[in-house]
Amino acid sequence: MSESVIINEDGNLEIGGCDLVKLAQQYDTPLNILDEEHIRNKCRKYRRILEQYYPTTELAYAGKAFLSTTICKIVEEEGLFLDVVSEGELFTAVQAGFPGDKLLFHGNNKTSRELEYALDCNVGRIVVDSFLELELIEKLAQKKSTRVQIYFRVKPGIEAHTHKYILTGQEDSKFGFSLRQDDIMKAVNFAIKSSYIDLQGLHCHIGSQINESKPYRLAAKTMMELLISIQKIYNYSISELDLGGGMGIKYRSDDSKLDIDSLMNEISQLILDMAKDSKIELPKLIFEPGRSIIGEAGVMLYRVGVIKEIPGIRNYVSVDGGMSDNIRPALYGAEYSAVVANKANYPHNNSYTVVGKICESGDVLLQNIDLVDNLTPGDLLTVFSCGAYTYSMSSNYNRLPKPAVVLVNQGQADLIVRRESLEDVIQNDLIPERFRRN
Ligand SMILES: Cc1ncc(COP(=O)(O)O)c(C=O)c1O
Numbered sequence: 557m558s559e560s561v562i563i564n565e566d567g568n569l570e571i572g573g574c575d576l577v578k579l580a581q582q583y584d585t586p587l588n589i590l591d592e593e594h595i596r597n598k599c600r601k602y603r604r605i606l607e608q609y610y611p612t613t614e615l616a617y618a619g620k621a622f623l624s625t626t627i628c629k630i631v632e633e634e635g636l637f638l639d640v641v642s643e644g645e646l647f648t649a650v651q652a653g654f655p656g657d658k659l660l661f662h663g664n665n666k667t668s669r670e671l672e673y674a675l676d677c678n679v680g681r682i683v684v685d686s687f688l689e690l691e692l693i694e695k696l697a698q699k700k701s702t703r704v705q706i707y708f709r710v711k712p713g714i715e716a717h718t719h720k721y722i723l724t725g726q727e728d729s730k731f732g733f734s735l736r737q738d739d740i741m742k743a744v745n746f747a748i749k750s751s752y753i754d755l756q757g758l759h760c761h762i763g764s765q766i767n768e769s770k771p772y773r774l775a776a777k778t779m780m781e782l783l784i785s786i787q788k789i790y791n792y793s794i795s796e797l798d799l800g801g802g803m804g805i806k807y808r809s810d811d812s813k814l815d816i817d818s819l820m821n822e823i824s825q826l827i828l829d830m831a832k833d834s835k836i837e838l839p840k841l842i843f844e845p846g847r848s849i850i851g852e853a854g855v856m857l858y859r860v861g862v863i864k865e866i867p868g869i870r871n872y873v874s875v876d877g878g879m880s881d882n883i884r885p886a887l888y889g890a891e892y893s894a895v896v897a898n899k900a901n902y903p904h905n906n907s908y909t910v911v912g913k914i915c916e917s918g919d920v921l922l923q924n925i926d927l928v929d930n931l932t933p934g935d936l937l938t939v940f941s942c943g944a945y946t947y948s949m950s951s952n953y954n955r956l957p958k959p960a961v962v963l964v965n966q967g968q969a970d971l972i973v974r975r976e977s978l979e980d981v982i983q984n985d986l987i988p989e990r991f992r993r994n
């Protein structure tokens with residue numbers, strides 16, 4: 557939870573100096589609220605920690621967690637690189653004036669149009685995910701008579717402990733090159749020989765919402781072994797090592813949380829030792845966290861509607877959003893904590909099941925959550941840790957307009973994504989001529 561969350565004199569929740577009840581009046585609900593100071597502090601803390609343990613580092617923010625043009629500005633001001641994963645994210649960065657050389661372009665199936673766009677935008681590093689993509693990049697670079705800087709994404713064959721939908725570093729994954737059957741070595745050989753490709757780094761990302769350091773250590777060791785063998789076999793020095801993101805955050809008070817400081821210390825030491833022992837040049841070390849930068853900076857604010865008490869079974873509380881603005885509970889069984897913003901001082905010890913307004917029984921936001929016993933329609937429910945993968949995964953299911961996003965900082969609130977209107981919902985609909993006759 558953001559450090560700036562307090563209960564103010566009116567007994568209301570306040571974030572970044574802004575009273576949530578007033579924000580609901582001004583911007584309506586459902587509303588995604590992001591605490592700017594929290595985001596900036598996370599960026600600074602990460603950089604400080606990394607720089608403390610390792611001589612050459614770079615930090616990239618993974619835009620898939622939440623991206624908008626204002627967030628690009630913050631990321632740029634904080635001196636981070638930005639990881640984009642589609643032409644939509646790339647376009648957002650370009651529109652925000654984000655420097656191309658600080659962009660990393662990811663994706664397991666980048667289209668030729670996306671790659672061409674990336675080349676036109678002088679994207680700093682393309683993270684190549686397959687042999688087909690590698691050949692495509694070479695052709696495009698040749699056509700444009702340019703040299704493209706790339707990383708290879710490798711799956712280090714490590715299974716971290718997280719939801720199976722968000723595991724990515726195991727052999728059975730759609731992402732990256734395999735260490736087996738010399739898959740990666742074939743690609744390395746191709747890149748080194750190419751006049752249009754500059755193999756700058758190796759990349760891996762073992763998954764998301766990971767709360768233990770062991771899989772990161774194993775991944776770092778495996779990646780360093782690969783880097784060392786590339787040096788030995790090809791006499792080629794890989795200058796950057798990107799170990800991805802995935803660091804877990806707290807969604808509920810009893811969740812365990814990864815200690816970023818000791819993780820960075822352990823990983824740095826391991827790389828420094830391995831580089832020294834094998835006498836290779838020290839690669840620059842890069843991480844690309846998303847959730848752990850923006851996740852705890854955000855809340856979702858909903859208005860309570862219908863409350864149905866089913867005796868002996870459960871109390872259902874419906875709110876004015878649901879799985880269309882937060883798919884994570886339905887998709888991963890994700891759990892959250894929540895407080896009634898306008899009754900924050902009251903004891904929260906009555907159990908409810910909070911559901912959305914989507915026409916699906918699985919549209920459950922919070923199972924058996926303790927809220928106030930005098931919960932009434934019109935109350936405002938604050939769900940914490942909704943900065944990452946909430947708005948970015950939202951949809952218009954049931955034709956619900958997407959919520960607005962407000963950035964708060966020291967009492968100031970700025971709209972950074974406007975609420976969709978009903979007109980927005982139908983803006984792409986077309987009526988063919990033959991339906992217009994009458
Ligand atoms: C390649 C890559 N980098 C970074 C991230 C960011 O992950 P997280 O938001 O869990 O830190 C992801 C998402 O899992 C990813 O796929």
Ligand SMILES: N[C@@H](CCCC[NH3+])C(=O)O
Nearest residue numbers: 620722764765884944945
């Ligand atoms: N969307 C996922 C994480 C996937 C990360 C992107 N590879 C989540 O909400 O936890």
